[in-house]
Amino acid sequence: MNNTDNIGLKKSPFDDFIDSLKGKVVKINRGGPESKEGILLDYQDDYIALLPSAEDDNNYEYEKNDGQSKDEQEPVIYYQIKHIKSIIEDSKTNSIQTLDKEDLEVDFVQASNLIGIVSEYKDKYIQINQGGPESKKGLVLEVSNDYIVLFTEDDGVVYFNTQHVKSICESKDIDNKEETKTLQFLNGDTFHKLFSELQHKWVSINRGGPEAVEGVLVEVTNGHFTLVSNEEVLRIHPFHIKSLSSGPKGSLKKNKTNGEVVELLEKSEKQEQLVNEKQLVKEELLVKEELLVKEELLVKEELLVKEELLVKEETSHDEDKENETYPYKDEIKEEINKDKDENNNENLEDYKFDKSYRLCKKSKDPKSKNEKCSSRISREDVVKTIDYKWSPRNR
Numbered sequence: 001m002n003n004t005d006n007i008g009l010k011k012s013p014f015d016d017f018i019d020s021l022k023g024k025v026v027k028i029n030r031g032g033p034e035s036k037e038g039i040l041l042d043y044q045d046d047y048i049a050l051l052p053s054a055e056d057d058n059n060y061e062y063e064k065n066d067g068q069s070k071d072e073q074e075p076v077i078y079y080q081i082k083h084i085k086s087i088i089e090d091s092k093t094n095s096i097q098t099l100d101k102e103d104l105e106v107d108f109v110q111a112s113n114l115i116g117i118v119s120e121y122k123d124k125y126i127q128i129n130q131g132g133p134e135s136k137k138g139l140v141l142e143v144s145n146d147y148i149v150l151f152t153e154d155d156g157v158v159y160f161n162t163q164h165v166k167s168i169c170e171s172k173d174i175d176n177k178e179e180t181k182t183l184q185f186l187n188g189d190t191f192h193k194l195f196s197e198l199q200h201k202w203v204s205i206n207r208g209g210p211e212a213v214e215g216v217l218v219e220v221t222n223g224h225f226t227l228v229s230n231e232e233v234l235r236i237h238p239f240h241i242k243s244l245s246s247g248p249k250g251s252l253k254k255n256k257t258n259g260e261v262v263e264l265l266e267k268s269e270k271q272e273q274l275v276n277e278k279q280l281v282k283e284e285l286l287v288k289e290e291l292l293v294k295e296e297l298l299v300k301e302e303l304l305v306k307e308e309l310l311v312k313e314e315t316s317h318d319e320d321k322e323n324e325t326y327p328y329k330d331e332i333k334e335e336i337n338k339d340k341d342e343n344n345n346e347n348l349e350d351y352k353f354d355k356s357y358r359l360c361k362k363s364k365d366p367k368s369k370n371e372k373c374s375s376r377i378s379r380e381d382v383v384k385t386i387d388y389k390w391s392p393r394n395r
Contacts, residue, residue, distance in 0.1 A: 018043040018087075026050070027088040028079055033131020034166050036077060037090070041106060047114045048079045048087075051106055075169040076108040077130065078117050083166040118168060119143045125171040126150075128160055133208025134242050136160075137171045141183060147191040154253035155204070155245050157185045159194055164242040192238050195220045203227070204249045206242050214248055 021040045028050060029035040042049035052074045109120045118126070122140050128150065129135040136158060142149035148160045188194040195203075199220050205227070206212040213236075215229030225241075227234040 015043075018048070021087070021089060024094045025053075025090040027090065028077075029085050030088065033135070034079070034083070034129070036130065038074075038077075041076065041108055042110060044111070045113055046081050047117065048081060048084065049108055049110075050077045050079060051108070052077060073106065075127075075172065076106070077167050077169045078109075078114060079167045080114050080165060114165070114168070115143060115145065115162065118148055118162075121168075121170065127169050127171040129166050130169075133212065134160075134164065134206070136207060136243075141185055142187065144188070145190065147188075147194070149185050151183055151185075152252075154250050155207070156247065156252040157183065158207070158243055158245045159186070159191065160243045161191050161241060163239075191241075191244075194244060195225055195238075198244070198246055202247055204245045204247065205236065207249070211240065212249075 018040075022043065024040060025037065026040050027035065027037040028048070036050060036052045038050045038052035040048065041051050054074055109117050111117045111120065118140065122143060125137065125139055127135065127137045128148070136150060136152050136155075138150040138152040138158070140148065141151055141157065146162050148162060148165065150158050150160060152158050186194050186197050188197065195217060199217050201217060202215065203217045204212075204214040213227060213229055213234055215227045215232075215234070217225060218228050219226035224235045224237055227236060
């Protein structure tokens with residue numbers, strides 16, 4: 001993106017010196033975070049454009065078709081001239097070659113002043129300053145005559161005084177882009193008029209360093225600003241204010257961190273709920289399995305009882321059939337038993353009679369023998385004396 005309209009060149013000895021360095025390797029500042037070495041691309045009223053060399057790469061042979069691609073190219077740094085302390089030419093490297101701007105395939109912005117450069121990066125991400133406490137990366141929301149509105153990751157909306165901006169460059173290492181439509185910021189004619197709109201509010205002045213303070217802005221005058229911080233009352237000259245933001249420093253980052261913590265807690269609670277639900281489901285399954293086992297046991301017991309009943313019914317049915325087949329079985333048994341008893345009794349009496357008779361025959365006393373044996377003892381008499389019913393079948 002090039003903007004060559006209204007580009008005016010001032011001719012002075014310094015201008016001629018800077019013009020002679022275009023396309024050459026130079027070093028901006030001897031040291032510090034703003035010290036960079038690279039090829040001088042452009043020089044205008046209040047800024048210098050520098051293409052810095054890649055880290056650990058001292059090869060400056062930028063030829064057509066062999067130079068770095070746009071994605072691999074280091075971002076061009078735009079230095080505000082009044083903050084440059086020194087410009088050092090690498091005479092050894094420049095004695096070998098000098099490149100014209102037309103020979104460099106480098107995409108960079110051209111404008112009449114630094115504010116015009118920043119305006120080209122509106123709604124894009126840039127880095128203000130290359131290092132130090134006032135170095136910030138963020139999204140350009142608005143560009144005014146003497147301040148830049150930048151949305152940063154940790155402090156939210158920050159207003160930078162362009163008088164103290166040493167350099168800017170495009171930032172490509174920020175992936176998360178915020179919705180600019182929902183961001184609210186102040187619009188003042190000048191940087192100092194922003195303080196009037198922030199009166200009686202908590203503000204943070206400067207991003208870091210010994211002069212960075214925060215507190216309640218209680219008074220705004222043309223000569224100074226009055227800030228109350230804890231037990232101190234601070235009066236600050238407007239010229240030394242490099243940046244301004246509403247609220248405590250790092251509040252946005254803390255809110256994000258708190259939000260992340262809340263999200264993590266919610267996730268952990270959800271995970272615990274899922275674990276508890278899984279445990280409950282397992283317990284329910286175990287209970288159901290136990291119930292099924294019990295039901296199976298009950299069914300088996302019922303089947304056994306039914307089998308026993310069936311066996312009993314079959315047995316009783318068989319007995320009933322047997323009784324039907326032999327209706328006089330019991331009576332027959334009784335008669336058989338009676339006959340057995342009678343036979344037993346008859347046999348017993350016969351045995352007694354035979355024994356007594358044999359004893360009589362064996363007696364040694366002839367007299368008693370004759371008497372006993374000669375007496376007419378009949379079986380019938382013996383049976384009658386022992387109350388036995390004689391039967392002719394046993395004779």
